[in-house]
Amino acid sequence: MTTLAQNKKPKNDDSANSATVIETKALCRHFGQGDTLVKALTNANLTIERGEFTAIIGPSGSGKSTLLQLIGGLDSPTSGDVLLDNRHISQMTGSELSDFRRDHIGFIFQAYNLIPVLSAKENIEYIMLLQGISAHERAKRVTTIMHAVGLEGLEDRRPAELSGGQQQRVAVARAMVSEPSIILADEPTANLDSKTGIELLDMMKTLNEQQNMTFVFSTHDPKIMERAKRIIRLVDGCVVDDERRN
């Protein structure tokens, strides 16, 4: 079996070799103002190393999704800074940020969020097409990743023709196929049944161990917490606990 790790080429920039993948400095995100001010995240200082399998946990409204959005460059912080692969994402222009997300970050969403008019294969290929990867290389990677996530034979099906578990596998494949530095996953198992959720988590854990890919989850799911090497607990927008496990 060909794995993604075998296909993966080393990145030229120094950041690829750096141990720190994510660094947040006094990160704050506030919504509204005056009486309606909501402090979704307050003074978050975090460092995440390459190859970590990290879970951000906390009750609803504790700021997990906000933290993931800020790390992924999907939202702008009220104050503070985010460094991804040693690059200040708050200083990037819109297009630079788009390219950065395309090349360095993989997203997995709770609601799968596949493009409904594209087939499973095309959804997986999408980012590579934006990157301008050759047809031959795309075909090779798609075959490999579809095998890895157990979607062989379903290449031409549209999302509506796939089960929830299969859609989430496509989402995982899409996030990983472009070989990003980090994968941000927001409650990836929330809409899946227990068995499918475990299968997917085991698959992601294997990819993490085999390819040293960094995973950051926002979750309530005990199954993710069991597998995480590090658990960051948020309460009311503040990091209250940061536990590393062997």
Added chain:
Amino acid sequence: MTNNNASHNENTATAIVTRLAKRSIFRNTRRTLLTVLLISCSLVAILFTDAFVRGMVSTMVKISTQTFLGEAQIHHQGFRATNDIDLYIENTRNVYAKIADTETIKAYAPRVISGAMTSSSDNVASAIIYGVDGHKEAKVSKLKQAMVEGDYLSGKESEILLGQRLAELLEVSLGDRLVVTVSQAHGGDLSQALFRVSGLFSFNERNMDNGMAFINLSQAQQLLNISGVHEIALRLQNLQQADDKSLPLWQTFNTETLETLSWQELVPQLSSMLAMTEYSTLVVSIILYVLVCLGLINTMFMSIFERQTEFGILLAIGTRPKQLFIQILLEGFFIGLLSVTLGLLLAYIVCYWGANVGIDYTDLEMTGMTLNEPIYLIVDITSFIKMALATLLVTVLACLYPAAHAARLQPSFAMRKTL
């Protein structure tokens, strides 16, 4: 090498953006079809209006020039302004010789014109008496075709043709006697002559049928005591020559004594009306394009709001705002392409029917002119192409605002229901 890579990246990105745009327009088939129908019907309306206006202009010009006016007329300087019967063209042989030498003139009809009092045994009416050469007049005007009763002018003494309504007014019929009284040239002495009604005509034009009478040219000259003619109506080789002031015709027959005018100058009110009708196509087009724009903007916004989360995802996974902008514009372009294809097909069917069957406006009067034949639509291919391209452009332009809105979306806001 780097440039090649960048170009390859752009190509593959453009390919996927185009594929997304194509497939997205059929996501809500009913809405897309309704939008396509709205745009194509608007295009059909614009093209129909354009073809109709062209047909109407052509019909009106044809009616105006071919019925009696001719494409141009020669008068003595000042005659048209004063209607003074003393201002007639004297040296007609010379003028006729020049006309014969002018290639652009296909036929001509000399006319003597005078206001007259016509009296029957029962009634009296004023009329314009035209003295014409029956043979030459038949080559320029439709007087011969307009005959509804009796015989056309044969050149015999005392023949008179009356408008059908004038005959009704005078209560005369074929063979009845009629006295014509005119004021002679060179002094204004009254002159009378007795005529027998030899024929009745109807141009389907109220003013002409109410107030015109035709007698033979020589008798008219005798009656008015003149040796020349007041008017020479010209039939040109084609209508467009009336617009071409560079032709030698205009120099030859515009002299110190002669004034030659085209049909546009002879009936300026018709010319102005025709210019105005051409604006009507523009006005209809603008109104319909505004409606198309508003309809399309509404459709695209509905589509964008429905797909807001999806756009958030596309932006989150690395689609550039510019690429999303292009995707929406391409969706508009494809909708426009479908609409234009359907619109052209429908417009062709409608205009083909209108060009062959015609639209019957018979007896409708416009600017004193009665439409006495159907209006046949005239399809102008250049106009079809221009309007089709304009529609395509309008659909793309209408998508600029929705596309800019989509491109400005912040991924976190667009996806707030999910991430």
